[in-house]
Amino acid sequence: MAHPGLTFAAGRAPAPEAKAALVLCPLFAGLAASEVEAIAAEASVHTARPQETIYDEGDPCRGLWILASGRARLQHSIADGRTQVVAFRAPVAPLEPGPALDGRGYMSTAVAVDECALLFLSRPRLVEVLRRHPRVLSNIIDGLCLEIRQRDILTANAALKDARGRVGCTLLQLSHQFGAPAGDGGVRINYRLTRQDIADRAGVTIETAIRVLSDLQRRHVVRTDAQVIDVQDLGGLRSVTECGDCQFDCSVFAPGNARR
DNA sequence: TCATTAACCGTCG
DNA sequence: CGACGGTTAATGA
Numbered sequence: 001m002a003h004p005g006l007t008f009a010a011g012r013a014p015a016p017e018a019k020a021a022l023v024l025c026p027l028f029a030g031l032a033a034s035e036v037e038a039i040a041a042e043a044s045v046h047t048a049r050p051q052e053t054i055y056d057e058g059d060p061c062r063g064l065w066i067l068a069s070g071r072a073r074l075q076h077s078i079a080d081g082r083t084q085v086v087a088f089r090a091p092v093a094p095l096e097p098g099p100a101l102d103g104r105g106y107m108s109t110a111v112a113v114d115e116c117a118l119l120f121l122s123r124p125r126l127v128e129v130l131r132r133h134p135r136v137l138s139n140i141i142d143g144l145c146l147e148i149r150q151r152d153i154l155t156a157n158a159a160l161k162d163a164r165g166r167v168g169c170t171l172l173q174l175s176h177q178f179g180a181p182a183g184d185g186g187v188r189i190n191y192r193l194t195r196q197d198i199a200d201r202a203g204v205t206i207e208t209a210i211r212v213l214s215d216l217q218r219r220h221v222v223r224t225d226a227q228v229i230d231v232q233d234l235g236g237l238r239s240v241t242e243c244g245d246c247q248f249d250c251s252v253f254a255p256g257n258a259r260r
Numbered sequence: 261t262c263a264t265t266a267a268c269c270g271t272c273g
Numbered sequence: 274c275g276a277c278g279g280t281t282a283a284t285g286a
Contacts, residue, residue, distance in 0.1 A: 163278060195263065205279055210264060227262090 015045040018068035018117040025066055025092040026143065030135045039129055043119040048072075048112035054095070057109045061099035063122040067091050070116030071191065074108040075200065085200040086154075087147075090178065090191060097140045098147075100126055158203050161242070166202040167212040168241030171222065174201075175231050182230045192227040216240065 019040035022028065028036045045068075048054050054065065057076060072089040074096070086108045089095060095110050095118075103123060121129070130137045150173070157169045171189070178191040199209035216222045221236040222229055231237055 194261095206262095207264085207280080208278060211278085214264075 018045045018119055019043065021068040021092045021117075022066065022119060025094070027066070027094055027097070027136055027139045029139055031133060035133065039121070040119070042125045042129075043121045046118045046120055048116040048118060050112060050114055052112045054110040054112060054116075054118065055106050057107065058105045061096070061103060061106050061123075063120050064097060064100035064126050065095040065110070066119040066121070067093055067095060068117040068119055070112060070114035072116055073111050073113055073197070073200075075111060076108055083200045084203060085197065086151075088174070088177070088191060088193075088197070088201070094140075094143070098144055101140065163202070163204045163208045164212050164215075165241050166204060167198065167209055168216075168237055170198060170202040171229065171231065172234075172237060172241060172243070174229075175234070179231075182232075184230075184232060186230050186232040187234060189229045189231065193229065194227055 019037075022040045022043070023033055023036045025036075028039065031039075043066075048070070054072065055061075067089050069091050072095065073085050074087045074089065076084045076086060078084055089110075094100070096106055096108070099106050100121075100123065153169075153173070157166055161169060174189045174191065174193070175187045178189050179187040180190045182188040195209050195213070196206050198213070199206040202209060204212075213222065213224065216237070217224065219236065221233045221240065222231050224230070
């Protein structure tokens with residue numbers, strides 16, 4: 001069910017910055033700044049408190065959510081009370097463009113990790129934007145194709161690998177999605193993640209995630225500091241993850257490779 | 261609240 | 274049997 005707690009914040013402080021952020025959204029790549037501003041003018045701005053549900057799996061989708069600031073998780077609740085994280089979202093990314101296009105229910109539950117500012121573009125307005133700017137549709141499709149490729153790897157990962165492999169694959173994928181060059185030549189996963197986040201993503205318990213991460217730290221493959229993980233030895237992480245016999249191209253997790 | 265460690269226990273190859 | 278990983282509990286930051 002749609003969460004009633006989301007506050008309609010149009011006209012309040014977050015609105016201008018949130019709308020300004022839209023020019024950075026990859027969905028609108030290739031459009032003139034003035035065209036993106038016109039789209040932003042048609043969007044509403046909302047805020048979500050930490051841990052607040054933005055929408056639930058199965059809710060009818062009435063439009064496109066775009067994360068302007070903060071962090072969010074897309075997740076499923078599984079029977080035993082655990083949570084399977086499908087994706088982490090950072091600004092400025094759409095939450096679920098697929099349901100926004102086909103108008104069917106959301107595929108997962110979106111939960112704010114931080115205080116979040118969100119833009120919402122209703123489906124009728126989205127349809128109008130797509131009519132005016134076919135480029136946006138092509139951008140959305142690129143993003144969706146990328147997600148399909150990623151999801152394919154995730155399911156294979158969950159089915160085929162043991163806990164070490166799952167955590168390792170999760171870290172590799174996150175370093176593709178959020179990676180920034182670190183000082184020592186490694187890669188920094190530029191996204192704060194609790195051990196629980198890692199566990200929920202990898203599909204293991206928090207203790208197992210800690211076991212694996214502690215071991216990787218002892219072997220100087222990764223280093224963690226205040227919920228930020230640095231991958232010091234990418235090759236070592238790949239071998240832990242047994243990437244050698246993995247036929248999937250996990251470089252699809254890299255940002256910006258949706259377009260040639 | 262988050263992170264860590266250890267002991268224990270069931271499953272499975 | 275032994276490796277693996279989930280469960281539980283205790284503890285520290």
